[in-house]
Amino acid sequence: MERIALTNQTFEGNNNAYLFAEGPETVLVDTGDRLPGTYDQLEEQLDDHGVAVGDIDRIFLSHWHGDHRGLAGPIQAESGATVYVQEADAPLVAGDESAWEAMVDRQMDYFDQWGMPEAKQDEVTSVLDSVAWQEESPDVRTMEDGDSFQVNDTTLDVVHAPGHSVGLCLFELDDGSDGIDVLSSDALLPKYTPNVGGADIRVEQPLDQYLRTLRAIAEADYDRAWPGHRAVIDDPTARAEYIIDHHEERSYRVLDALDCYGPCDTWTVSDDLFGDLDGIHILHGPGESYAHLEHLEREGVVLRDEREYRLADGVTERLDERDDNRWPLDA
Template structure:
């Protein structure tokens, strides 16, 4: 397997595509985005490994986001490659207009519920429109949790890992040697913590699902994780546990924001956590705040009246007693 690093000017850190070309077929896992220049980068790096875009036989997409699926259509047009994606994300990757319209309707509904100012809504929709790349979508073949695929001398085991996206999948790599590596996509990143709540507004109980995914990664005790952005993660269990701790700290900060501000909406909590937001973070900030607020409301620690949240009785006292500035996640 070869890691192909591709630039990414919209999100955090270079994208990774993964190339399997050590046998009778050529396979890519993810393709990078579709911004100008990315196709040329991919073509050049494939050439460095002795293959061409037209040689690609199969593409496995970790999820529907444009910086992972962006070039699937153009590659398929060039090579005739079969494009696999989880069944939950297939309509979006395949360009289903009804699925996209439903996504946009859900986003705009959440923007209003979160209290996002109109100017910020316009700004983030401009960013989303610029990276959606719904033109030239690929024909897709669906895959599901537990599916296995033989790729030359390596077996890819599909592991559904929802949270960041409804259909996000990991790929466990079994090459016959001791230990197991995993292609972790955006479920586990080496520097930033993957966004939940805003990155895919279709996800129900986004924080709960993502923490479940992290706990499953930690329990799997992988040797290494090859992420969707940046460099390899040498201790995936430690990284997964760190991100769980991070979200417990964030839940504490969400509750503390409500303690200090009194009843307020999601946008106010987001501003308290992240400050002024620009570009795609206009979506990610309130989205992640919402993910925590939604979880805490279901657990009974806060109450919602319309679009405003407030602490339940006794929670302020519990916060005072927390010496570690973390709020345990009962997920």
């Protein structure tokens, strides 16, 4: 397997596509985005490994986001490659207009519920339009949790890992050696903590689902994780546990913001956590704040009245009792 780093001007650092070409078949996992120059980069790096776009037989997409599926259509048009993606994300990858319209409508509803100012709505909508753009969508086949695919001498085992998106999948790599590596996509990143709540507003109970994914990664005790962005993660278990701790610290800060401000909306909590936001972060900041508020509301720690949230009785005292600035999270 070869890691192919492709520039990414919008999200969490360079994108990774993964090439399997040591055998009769040429396979890519993820493709990079559709922004100008990315296709040329991919061609150049494939050439460095002795293959061309037209040689690609299959593409496995970890999820629907534009920086992972972006070149699937053009590659398929050039090579005839079969494109696989999890069922929940398949309509978006395939360019189904009704699926895209439903998601955009839901986004706009959430923007209003979160209390996002109109000017910020306009700004983030412009960013989303630019990264969602695709002139040609691929035909897709669906894959599910537990599916296995033989790719030359390596078996790719599909593991559904929702949270960052509804259909996000990991790929466990079994090449017959001791231990298992995993292609972790955006479920586990080496520098940033993957966004939940904003990255895919279709996800129900986003923080709950993501915590379950992180705990499953930690329990799997993978040797290494090859992420969707940046360099390899040498201790995936420790990284997953770190991100769980991070979200417990974030939940504490969400509760502390409600304690300071009194009843307020999601945008106010986001502003306390992240400050002034621009670009795609206008979506990610309140989205993650919402994910925590929704989780804490279901736990009975936070109460909601229309768009405003407030602390339940006794929570202020419980916050004062904690000396670790963390709020334990169940999932």
